[in-house]
Amino acid sequence: MNDGKQEMATTLGTSCFKYLDFIDVPHSIRLSVNFENIDQPLFDQCCKLISSNEEIFTQIHSLYLSNENTCWQIQPFLSRFSLDRFIHLQSLTLKAVTEDNLELIRSTLPYLEQLTSFNYTDFDTQSDAIISVLPTSKLKTLSIPTLPNSIADIDRFSSLENLTVSSCNQNQLTSIWKSASRLKHLQISTWSHLSFTEDIFAKLSYVDDAIHLTHLTIEHFPYDNDTLRTIFKQTPNLTYLKIDVFYGDNAIRASVWENIIRLYLLHLIHFQFVFSCDRHMESRCIEMGFEEFRGQFWVEQHHWRTEYVISNRSARIYTTPYISKMYRIERGASTHCNSTTNDTDKFDNISDLAIDVDALAEGAYPSYFSRITSLCLSNTQLMETDSIMKRTQLESLKATVNLLNVTSLNMTSASRSIKPSMLLYLLKEAQQISSLTIDREYLKYLFQNDGLCEHLTRTILKLEVSCNGKSLVNNLSQLKRFCQTFSSIRHLTCMNDNEEFILYLFKHLSQLILLNLRSLNDFNSMWLKDCLQELGNVEFVKSSEEIKIYLFRKYQT
Incomplete structure (x- = not known):
């Protein structure tokens, strides 16, 4: 195989066929196809290229389809290509699955007998329906x-070695211990508490310990000492533990964790944590408790080094580097760094940062956040007359965050604090921002600044407007101004129950492919769907809280 063909095969996995002719791809190449973050014309081109050569179906070993931040891919792709044609497919990812995708997924999934990895997100109400047909x-x-409700479906997990689940409780975890005896890595996003009953304790007494489990991650765990001890009692061979615990009004004690580790986690080597609580006692008392984590057991024996922050409203202690993707800078924060370390990269894992605008008035934060992609500005002091953001606060923000990597800005709760001129200055400094979340009332101030409107027209592709129970706009004149200012957006989240206004949005926002609608009342979706058909294929996805309208637009070729 020559280097040129090897390079083209690599391109396939990264840029989705943009420069690739399948005729030149050697048959031995294993192809990884990732359709994440591509536009509709390129998606159409990729599908045509797949259709052009029947042999390509046998070469694709990994496939990634997404409805999120894309052109609504899953339904068109599965309608055109049955999954059973990909006879060597080993890895399948379906992101942001919708109800309309269910029938096609269920009809073809059973044929993927070579599947070793499966990942799907959203539409959790039909988890049982999908898992029941999964090979x-x-x-x-x-x-x-x-996790599926059916014990029979969980019993089919015997070959699993790596499991990631968005939510889990003790009862479900017990079923996992019983069925997935080979499990080595378990990651849980959110822990859901159940009251411990005699029935659960009876089940636990008959379940073998998860002796093969070496890695455990729980990202959001509301503190409960009994639950923690029960989990760790069944995982005696853990070597890696990552956990984020919120204690509420409970005290954070190093002695409790030292006792758990000495009793149950004798093989633990890597322990990374974030422990946070509400500010329920004097700062000095919290400091004394946190300093216990700097004793001989933690530092000298295990080399687990910590830092802590105490603010006006909360307190947090964590190991470095910081494990969570989210961090919050609050007013009155006092940081206590570890003098024995110089971790310049300790916050590199953080992608989502929330900052109280008033905290910026106190100067730059002691640490620098270099990899933030999502920035949220808030204000907890809205009634104060001096809460308007000043240029010095923006300079503090620049000294705290690398704004060049920020792609998303949420300023809903700080709208009254940020004048349009300050927002324009911020957006010019953070030139990669393409996603904006604002308050509905801020629109009238925004529209008064022509320079800001021109900038938003060029840059914003995704917009969420917090409407607080009101419609996006009051009249046609405001709607026209809105469409002029945000003419480039592809995704819009707002509130509206006027069918004609919704149709106007799709007709005058030529790039709009997803409208996430928090509707005030029921509207005539059939009439609207018929009207939108002239623009492309339409899918309505309804839930108890919102309606998503996907428009797969027709483009001239």
Whole structure:
């Protein structure tokens, strides 16, 4: 195989066929196809290229389809290509699955007998329907929103070695211990508490310990000492533990964790944590408790080094580097760094940062956040007359965050604090921002600044407007101004129950492909769907809280 063909095969996995002719691809190449973050014309081109050569179906070993931040891919792709044609497919990811995708997924999924990895997100109410038809004989890695309710389906997880689940409780975890005896890595996004009953304790007494489990991650765990001890009692061979615990009004004690580790986690080597609580006592008392984590057991024996922050409203202690993707800078924050370390990269894992605008008035934060992609500005002091953001606060923000990597800005709760001129200055400094979340009332101030409107027209592709129970606009004149200012957006989240206004949005926002609608009342969706058909294929996805309208637009070729 020559280097040129090897390079083209690599391009396939990264840029989705943009420069690739399948005729030139050697048959031995294993192709990984990732459709994440591509536009509709390129998606159409990729599908045509797949259709052009029947042999390509046997070469694709990994496939990634997404309805999120894309052109609504899953339904068109599965309608055009049945999954059973990909006879060597080993890894399948379906992101942001909708109800309309269910029938096609269920009809073809059983034929993927070579599948070793399956990942799907959203639409958790139909988890049982999807898992029940999933081939599991060779499945090693599984990532799902929720565990199935059926014990029979969980019993089919015997080959699993890696499991990621969005939510889990003790009862479900007990079933996992019983069925997935080979499990080595378990990641849980959110822990859901159940009251411990005699029935649960009876089940636990008959379940073998998860002796093969070496890695455990729980990202959001509301503190409960009994639950923690029960989990760790069944995982005696853990070597890696990552956990984020919120204690509420409970005290954070190093002695409790030292006792758990000495009793149950004798093989633990890597322990990374974030422990946070409400500010329920004097700062000095919290400091004394946190300093216990700097004793001989933690630092000298295990080399687990910590830092802590105490603010006006909360307190937090964590190991470095910081494990969570989210961080909050609050007013009155006092940081206590570890003098024995110089971790310049300790916050590199953080992608989402929330900052109280008033905290910026106190100067730059002691640490620098270099990899933030999502920035949220808030204001907890809205009634104060001096809460308007000043240029010095923006300079503090620049000294705290690398704004060049920020792609998303949420300023809903700080709208009254940020004048349009300050927002324009911020957006010019953070030139990669393409996603904006604002308050509905801020629109009238925004529209008064022509320079800001021109900038938003060029840059914003995704917009969420917090409407607080009101419609996006009051009249046609405001709607026209809105469409002029945000003419480039592809995704819009707002509130509206006027069918004609919704149709106007799709007709005058030529790039709009997803309208996430928090509707005030029921509207005539059939009439609207018929009207939108002239623009492309339409899918309505309804839930109890919102309606998503996907428009797969027709483009001239």
